Amino acid sequence: MKIDSLDFYREHTRRYSELSHEFTHSVYPYSSHPQLRGDMDLLHRIVSLSAGGRSLDAGCGAGARDVHLLHTWGRESFGVDAVAENISLGKELHPEIAARLQVADLARPLPFGDSYFDLVTCNAVIQHLPAEITERKTLPELTRVLAPNGVLQLMFKVGSGVATVEDNAYGAESVTRTFQLYSEYRLLEVLDELGCTLIEAGDNNELGGLMYFDDPKPMRYCVFWVRKYQSQAYPKTAALPPAPWSTLRRFFLPHQR
Numbered sequence: 452m453k454i455d456s457l458d459f460y461r462e463h464t465r466r467y468s469e470l471s472h473e474f475t476h477s478v479y480p481y482s483s484h485p486q487l488r489g490d491m492d493l494l495h496r497i498v499s500l501s502a503g504g505r506s507l508d509a510g511c512g513a514g515a516r517d518v519h520l521l522h523t524w525g526r527e528s529f530g531v532d533a534v535a536e537n538i539s540l541g542k543e544l545h546p547e548i549a550a551r552l553q554v555a556d557l558a559r560p561l562p563f564g565d566s567y568f569d570l571v572t573c574n575a576v577i578q579h580l581p582a583e584i585t586e587r588k589t590l591p592e593l594t595r596v597l598a599p600n601g602v603l604q605l606m607f608k609v610g611s612g613v614a615t616v617e618d619n620a621y622g623a624e625s626v627t628r629t630f631q632l633y634s635e636y637r638l639l640e641v642l643d644e645l646g647c648t649l650i651e652a653g654d655n656n657e658l659g660g661l662m663y664f665d666d667p668k669p670m671r672y673c674v675f676w677v678r679k680y681q682s683q684a685y686p687k688t689a690a691l692p693p694a695p696w697s698t699l700r701r702f703f704l705p706h707q708r
Contacts, residue, residue, distance in 0.1 A: 479664035484652075487662055493604065493674065494520065496658045500650060500676060501602040503569025507531070509561070509593060510576030515541030515552055517572065522548050529568070531555035557589045566598040574606040575672070578630040585633070586641050594645040600681045603647060607633045609663070609673040616668050635661055635673045647677035 478489040486492060494517065504527050508518045511530030518530035518541065529551040532538050542549035555562055557573070558580060571593050577585045597603055608614065610632035617625040639649060652659035662674050 482664040484662050486658055497604050501570040505568050506570040507568045509557055509573040513537040513540050514544050518548055519545040558584045561592045561596055563596045565595055567596050569598050569601045571597050572604040578608040590641055594647055597679050599679055601679050603677050606674040609635055609671050642677050646680045650676040650678055
């Protein structure tokens with residue numbers, strides 16, 4: 452079964468951008484956290500978690516909405532996407548950030564130096580990649596360009612195997628789409644090996660830990676934040692400290708997917 456291809460986004464670039472910029476699909480019908488109502492809640496929280504000012508939206512989508520938003524909030528924000536049409540539209544809509552938007556494939560090395568960003572977001576992207584590519588190529592690259600103490604946000608469709616759904620958001624007729632699903636625990640294991648640890652929920656019921664929401668299709672997503680270790684105190688060859696999400700694995704299994 453073929454995972455949703457880049458051709459879909461080439462064919463629906465402007466419609467996807469309209470939905471994104473209108474936040475039409477950015478309010479969640481269901482979420483596992485009372486303070487998680489939509490994309491903006493995630494953006495505000497992650498900005499508060501990352502101290503530095505340079506950010507990367509890896510897979511920024513048609514129109515580069517979040518790159519532009521972070522720019523207006525004072526961030527030196529960059530965006531990459533594998534679909535050239537998505538980047539071209541972002542430059543057209545937001546010429547002030549055009550120089551910081553470029554085409555790049557997350558299955559290949561990113562065109563940035565080590566530890567270049569304080570914040571990296573990768574939202575609804577790895578669901579278009581085979582799991583082997585995500586584990587061996589994408590996640591190592593995202594953490595490579597992330598500075599020590601930097602924050603990575605990873606959002607993905609959760610489950611096992613692949614899923615096929617009918618999506619009616621892109622015209623009069625529905626479109627059949629197929630996505631790669633991921634185990635949140637497996638991704639955390641890979642990220643732990645890459646020197647990152649889960650950011651737990653904060654005081655006052657702040658967002659953090661493993662969070663879940665549904666999109667309008669509907670499909671279940673997981674989103675979480677990890678922080679890169681401040682030093683190389685825990686190299687891959689050394690015994691890593693117990694991951695803080697291990698307790699969650701025993702007690703937080705709320706969804707049957």
